[in-house]
Amino acid sequence: MEDLLAKQRKEKKELQARVTQKKKAASKKTRKGVNEESERLEKELQERHAQEVAALNDDANDQVHEVEEHDETTDVNEEDASAGNAVGDADSLVSSVQNLSVTPGSTSSPGPKKPNRAKARLAKRAADLERQAELAQEEADNLPDLKTQEKERMSSIVKTRGLQEKEVRADGHCLYAAMADQIRQRGEQVKVGSVIDLPDDFRTVRYVAADYIVEHPDDFIPFLEEDLDTYVQKIRDTGEWGGQIELMALANAYKVQIQVVHGDGNVIPIGDAPDDRKIWLAYYRHGFGLGEHYNSLREVKEKA
Numbered sequence: 001m002e003d004l005l006a007k008q009r010k011e012k013k014e015l016q017a018r019v020t021q022k023k024k025a026a027s028k029k030t031r032k033g034v035n036e037e038s039e040r041l042e043k044e045l046q047e048r049h050a051q052e053v054a055a056l057n058d059d060a061n062d063q064v065h066e067v068e069e070h071d072e073t074t075d076v077n078e079e080d081a082s083a084g085n086a087v088g089d090a091d092s093l094v095s096s097v098q099n100l101s102v103t104p105g106s107t108s109s110p111g112p113k114k115p116n117r118a119k120a121r122l123a124k125r126a127a128d129l130e131r132q133a134e135l136a137q138e139e140a141d142n143l144p145d146l147k148t149q150e151k152e153r154m155s156s157i158v159k160t161r162g163l164q165e166k167e168v169r170a171d172g173h174c175l176y177a178a179m180a181d182q183i184r185q186r187g188e189q190v191k192v193g194s195v196i197d198l199p200d201d202f203r204t205v206r207y208v209a210a211d212y213i214v215e216h217p218d219d220f221i222p223f224l225e226e227d228l229d230t231y232v233q234k235i236r237d238t239g240e241w242g243g244q245i246e247l248m249a250l251a252n253a254y255k256v257q258i259q260v261v262h263g264d265g266n267v268i269p270i271g272d273a274p275d276d277r278k279i280w281l282a283y284y285r286h287g288f289g290l291g292e293h294y295n296s297l298r299e300v301k302e303k304a
Contacts, residue, residue: 001053001056001128001129001132001133002132004052004053004056005132005136008049008052008136011045011049012045012049015041015042015045018041019038019041019042022037022038023035023038031241031292032241053133053136054133056129056133057126057129057130057133146285146286147286149263150263150264150284150285150286151263153263153264153265154261154263154282154284157261157265157267158261158282158297161261161280161297162299162300163280163297163298163299163300164297164298164299164300165282165295165296165297165298166178166181166295166296166297166298167295168181168294168295168296170293171239172238172239172240172241172242173202173206173239174293174294174295175241175242175243175246175247175281175294176201176202176203176205176206176209176242176246177201177202177205177296178281178282178294178295178296179202179205179250179254179258179279179281179296180201180202180204180205181201181296181298182256182279182280182281182296182297182298183205183254183256183279184201185279185296185298185299186279188254190204190205190208191204191208192208192211192253192254193208193211194211195207195208195211205250206235206236207236208249208250208253208254209235209242209246209249209250209253210232210235210236211253212249212250212252212253213228213231213232213235213245213249214228214232216249216252219248220245220248220249223245224245241292242294243292244270247260247270248270248271251270251271251273252271255271255273255277256271256273256277256278256279257269257270257271257272257273257274257275257277257278257279258270258271258278258279258280258281259278259279259280259281260281260283261280261281261282261283261297262283262285263283263284263285263286280296280297280298280299281294281295281296281297282294282295282296282297
C-alpha cells in the first residue's frame with residue numbers, strides 16, 4: 001500500500017504540473033477547452049486511484065480467505081489420516097467402539113490448537129491495508145476546497161468594503177455584463193462616442209472595448225497573440241472571454257478606475273482615473289465551472 005500511495009502522489013503532482021502548464025499556455029480561444037480537459041483528467045485520475053486502492057484491498061482479503069480454506073482442509077485431512085492409522089479400517093473401528101468401556105473422568109481434553117502464523121500475518125497485513133486506505137481517503141477528503149475558500153474570502157472582502165455582490169450569468173460575456181452594471185449604477189450611459197446602444201448592454205460594452213483598441217493600437221498590439229483585426233472581431237461578434245487587455249481598454253474608454261477584487265484577497269486597480277471614479281468587479285478563478293468569472297460589486301446604499 002505504501003508503494004501504491006507513493007505512486008499515486010507522484011502521478012497527482014505530475015498531472016497538476018501538466019494542467020498548470022496547459023493553463024499558462026492557453027489563449028482566450030482555447031481556455032475553455034483547457035479547463036474542461038483539466039477537470040476531466042483530474043476526475044479520471046481520482047477514480048483510477050480509488051479503483052487501485054480497492055483492488056489492492058480485495059487481493060489481500062482473497063489471500064486471507066485462501067489461507068483459511070487451506071488450513072481447514074489440512075486439518076480435516078490430518079484428522080482422517082490419524083483415524084485411519086489408529087484403527088486400520090471400518091470393521092476394526094466398529095469392533096473397537098463396541099468393546100470400549102467409558103469411565104467418567106477417563107477422557108482427556110485435547111490440547112490447545114497451535115496458532116497458524118501465516119494466517120495471522122496475512123490478517124494483520126489486511127488490517128494494515130484497510131487502515132492505510134482509510135488514511136488515504138481522509139487525506140483526499142481534507143484537500144482544500146478551493147471553490148469554497150475563494151467564496152468565503154470574497155464575501156469577507158466585499159462586506160468589509162461596504163459592497164454587495166451582483167451576480168451576472170457565467171458565460172463569455174460576464175466581464176462586459178458586470179462592467180455595464182457598474183456604469184449603470186453610476187447613472188451614466190453605457191455607450192461611448194460613436195458606439196450605438198445595442199439591445200443588450202454587454203454587447204454595447206464589447207463595442208466600446210473594441211473601438212478603443214482600434215483607436216489605440218500601439219497600446220495593445222505588443223500583447224496580442226494574433227492580428228489586431230481578428231482580435232477585435234472576436235470582441236465585437238463572439239462570446240470570447242474578456243481579460244486584462246479588455247479591462248484596460250474599458251477603464252480608459254469610460255475614464256474610470258476599475259478595482260478588481262480577487263478571491264485570494266488582493267485588489268488590483270486598473271486605470272488612472274481619480275478615486276471618485278472607482279468601480280468594483282469581483283474576479284473568480286475557481287468558483288464557476290466554466291473557468292474565470294466576473295461579477296459586479298455594488299456599493300451598499302444606506303437606508304434613509
